[in-house]
Amino acid sequence: MKVTVVGAGAVGASCAEYIAIKNFASEVVVLDIKEGYAEGKAMDLMQTASLNGFDTKITGTTGDYSKTAGSDIAVITSGIPRKPGMTREELIGINAGIVKSVSSSLIEHSPNAIIIVVSNPMDTMTYLVHKTTNLPKNRIIGMGGALDSARFKYRLAEALGAPISDVDGMVIGGHSDKGMVPLTRLATRNSVPVSEFISEERIEQVAADTKVGGATLTKLLGTSAWYAPGAAVSGLVQAIACDQKKIFPCSTLLEGEYGLNDLCIGAPVVLGKNGIEKIVEIELNDAEKAKLAESAEGVKKTNGLLEL
Ligand SMILES: NC(=O)c1ccc[n+]([C@@H]2O[C@H](COP(=O)([O-])OP(=O)(O)OC[C@H]3O[C@@H](n4cnc5c(N)ncnc54)[C@H](O)[C@@H]3O)[C@@H](O)[C@H]2O)c1
Numbered sequence: 188m189k190v191t192v193v194g195a196g197a198v199g200a201s202c203a204e205y206i207a208i209k210n211f212a213s214e215v216v217v218l219d220i221k222e223g224y225a226e227g228k229a230m231d232l233m234q235t236a237s238l239n240g241f242d243t244k245i246t247g248t249t250g251d252y253s254k255t256a257g258s259d260i261a262v263i264t265s266g267i268p269r270k271p272g273m274t275r276e277e278l279i280g281i282n283a284g285i286v287k288s289v290s291s292s293l294i295e296h297s298p299n300a301i302i303i304v305v306s307n308p309m310d311t312m313t314y315l316v317h318k319t320t321n322l323p324k325n326r327i328i329g330m331g332g333a334l335d336s337a338r339f340k341y342r343l344a345e346a347l348g349a350p351i352s353d354v355d356g357m358v359i360g361g362h363s364d365k366g367m368v369p370l371t372r373l374a375t376r377n378s379v380p381v382s383e384f385i386s387e388e389r390i391e392q393v394a395a396d397t398k399v400g401g402a403t404l405t406k407l408l409g410t411s412a413w414y415a416p417g418a419a420v421s422g423l424v425q426a427i428a429c430d431q432k433k434i435f436p437c438s439t440l441l442e443g444e445y446g447l448n449d450l451c452i453g454a455p456v457v458l459g460k461n462g463i464e465k466i467v468e469i470e471l472n473d474a475e476k477a478k479l480a481e482s483a484e485g486v487k488k489t490n491g492l493l494e495l
């Protein structure tokens with residue numbers, strides 16, 4: 188199993204590290220345009236192999252896509268991150284050009300690869316890859332919901348005073364400060380609805396904190412987060428590489444599902460060796476449907492800024 192990660196920055200390196208530590212891929216190639224940067228990150232990571240006990244071979248390259256040839260999965264993390272006070276949508280001007288050229292180079296060298304899009308604004312970047320490549324929809328996956336759901340579980344565990352392993356929950360919708368839809372009604376502590384333990388007011392606070400999870404970290408760090416994003420990507424890569432058939436909320440092209448069309452937005456999907464093997468349509472109540480529709484409007488507005 189060969190995995191390419193484009194962008195050796197904070198998220199790309201974290202993602203390569205988690206993939207290696209989980210020890211399911213034979214090879215990870217990291218590519219960046221900054222001279223020597225990917226080679227340096229790869230060497231540093233390889234020097235953790237004996238310490239962390241993995242056999243994955245990590246190599247780096249400055250812009251040489253021939254080194255990525257024959258990748259089974261390719262992750263796009265190249266592009267600029269936001270600074271405190273910015274929205275993800277403001278990154279579109281620079282990141283659209285980067286994602287378009289990177290996806291085209293990746294496919295030229297790995298025509299069968301499954302592409303995971305991470306660069307922001309992620310739902311729109313995923314849509315861009317759909318619009319500018321001829322890949323089938325199952326092979327284009329946007330990562331956002333897996334991260335947002337991890338943050339939701341963190342906040343739920345905090346509110347419940349429970350271990351995170353006791354908590355389950357999912358966030359669908361757009362990967363944006365306003366567009367996320369944490370499914371509070373379906374969140375559980377060991378199969379029991381969380382509303383049995385905490386007030387509606389507290390649950391609403393958990394949802395609000397979840398939605399600004401990325402912005403909160405950006406304010407603290409001065410740039411956006413990388414550990415949880417890298418771990419979330421590695422979870423998707425592992426589900427595909429190991430044909431796990433796990434459900435994750437991912438940005439995917441909707442064609443009528445959830446009453447939505449012609450956009451990529453977060454919905455639960457089954458991930459296996461073919462990428463997105465099924466879009467799972469869960470029954471939403473009217474309030475959840477309205478939130479998802481509003482989120483879709485926001486994503487479509489950003490998509491409208493693309494020069495296609
Ligand atoms: N979808 C998500 O959940 C999620 C989570 C975290 C970050 N992000 C996004 O991921 C992106 C990367 O974030 P980061 O913190 O790693 O940024 P970073 O600045 O640390 O790294 C980005 C890297 O991309 C490289 N790059 C730029 N143009 C390139 C090109 N054409 N080809 C190859 N490499 C190129 C840069 O040299 C840099 O090393 C940002 O857009 C950020 O908003 C998304």
Ligand SMILES: O=C(O)C[C@H](O)C(=O)O
Pocket residue numbers: 268269275307334362400401402405411412416
């Ligand atoms: O917040 C950001 O800009 C980066 C990423 O989308 C995140 O949620 O951490």
